[in-house]
Amino acid sequence: MYENIYRKYLLPLFETGLKRRQTLKYWDHAEDSQWWSLEGLEVHQFKALQKLIYHAGETCPYYKELFKSKKLDHKNLGSFQKFSNWPLLTRELITQNRESISSKNKYQRIQKSTGGSSGEPLSFELSMESHERRTAMTHRGYGWAGGAPGTRQLYIWGSHVGELPKWKHWKQELHQRFNNHKIISCFEFTPEKMFEHVETWNKYAPEVIVAYTNPVYEFARFVQENQLDVIPPKSIIVGAEKLYDHQRELIQNVFQAPVFETYGSREFMLIGAECDRHSGLHLSMENLYVEILDDDGNPTPNGEEGNIVITDLYNYAMPFVRYVTGDRAVAGFEKCTCGRKLPLLKKVIGRQLDILDTPDGRKIPGEFFPHLIKDFPAIKRFQVNQAGVEKINLKIVVTDDFRTDEQNILIKLIRECIGDAVVLELDIVEDIPLTKAGKHRVVVKQSL
Ligand SMILES: [Zn+2]
Known part of the structure; x- marks a missing residue:
């Protein structure tokens, strides 16, 4: 009407x-x-x-x-x-x-x-x-x-x-x-x-x-x-x-x-x-x-x-x-x-998405992460951060169902892709802030 x-x-x-x-x-x-x-x-x-x-x-x-x-x-x-x-x-x-x-x-x-x-x-x-x-x-x-x-x-x-x-x-x-x-x-x-x-x-x-x-x-x-x-x-x-x-x-x-x-x-x-x-x-x-x-x-x-x-x-x-x-x-x-x-x-x-670099010269397409993480239903939101080549930081917001063995599998799968030359940090956080426009950035790469 x-x-x-x-x-x-x-x-x-x-x-x-x-x-x-x-x-x-x-x-x-x-x-x-x-x-x-x-x-x-x-x-x-x-x-x-x-x-x-x-x-x-x-x-x-x-x-x-x-x-x-x-x-x-x-x-x-x-x-x-x-x-x-x-x-x-x-x-x-x-x-x-x-x-x-x-x-x-x-x-x-x-x-x-x-x-x-x-x-x-x-x-x-x-x-x-x-x-x-x-x-x-x-x-x-x-x-x-x-x-x-x-x-x-x-x-x-x-x-x-x-x-x-x-x-x-x-x-x-x-x-x-x-x-x-x-x-x-x-x-x-x-x-x-x-x-x-x-x-x-x-x-x-x-x-x-x-x-x-x-x-x-x-x-x-x-x-x-x-x-x-x-x-x-x-x-x-x-x-x-x-x-x-x-x-x-x-x-x-x-x-x-x-x-x-x-x-x-x-x-x-x-x-x-x-x-x-x-x-x-x-x-x-x-x-x-x-x-x-x-x-x-x-x-x-x-x-x-x-x-x-x-x-x-x-x-x-x-x-x-x-x-x-x-x-x-x-x-x-x-x-x-x-x-x-x-x-x-x-x-x-x-x-x-930004491509991540590692010290041993690998190029990891940013798309790798959404594709991987979709298979972990207990992860509600995530963000990958890289400043310099030495370290990759993954922040995740999880539900109560998230289990330690899932965390270990996740780390193992990421490790297979990024190799051993880079430090991988995994932080379980309460929230990941959105950009000013309300969008969610999946991969954030800061050039040094
Ligand atoms: Zn049509």
Whole structure:
């Protein structure tokens, strides 16, 4: 009921009437264009790309200089293939050239920043149009999971509700009621609070859960261990952190609802999302041009893992042209059986976890640890720390079921992988703090 009123009257009144935004127009358009032919979508995408590059070359001093020095004609891109030789943009380059990457044209600008799992903060700008278009992409993508605006949604999210000043708290409360949202903060995951959260969930009876991956996984484990009952939602949308297969399985089993994976970032918002076929992530291709490249900047062969590089087609205030996101995915875009022609990103690997080095020259991929530890159900959360090569420290938060022999097996298995030349410390701790954004860092490597 509320969903219909919200979609038909309240949202248009707020977005178009009050805020004078074009979001709903873009959303309508995106609902239509997802069914276009792939060729049609590509023509549309290439036109937008050409327009953006022309704009960047004309109005952004950084790009003007760069294109000139590389003898690249921003007025004539030619083809996607030719564009694949154009220079890449990194987080460091943005930080060093922030002013000159910005367009000299006037825009209503929105300031954004990201802490980044890598710990290097980035601040950037986007134009209002870009904000509206990316919001439209999110509405559409969440809609595939049954979570379009107006549905009753419970967020398990990084939110500091308790610390806000009163007026801000009320503003947020109103905003949530209007949007039919409720938020559970993943910063408050003590056992007492978790019982409260279960109550909140059941009282609110959400249709859709929108969550950071690790907190909802942790929550599912808590519900399972304590044999609690929760009202099953229709779907669970996860994002912000990598989703492992074993996590999806457990979340689905405990909450009796399908999990929809999404992939997004502060820089671009929703990059891809699953439809009900769950066979990959449909790209937000009307808004973004996504490439998968190897470490030398060449296109990655299909089936192999590479770096995700994105061009935002509409951020005219501060164009992101071939931006290296720091995330990785398996190359090769596929077709979906659902009929949408938006290509599927087969598998997002997520941010490449730090590789650990040992004194005898071994390179241990960070992914080793989540894969190993998933087989120890009594370990609730963990973090690997390495400062220098001599020592690896593993912190674990465990349940009462954790046995000494499990601990010995764990140490033995890690030892087999890391060798004898490195000191291994295992600490059982009460808690592992989240990052400021509410994310959980699995591997932390500090360079000395
Ligand atoms: Zn599909």
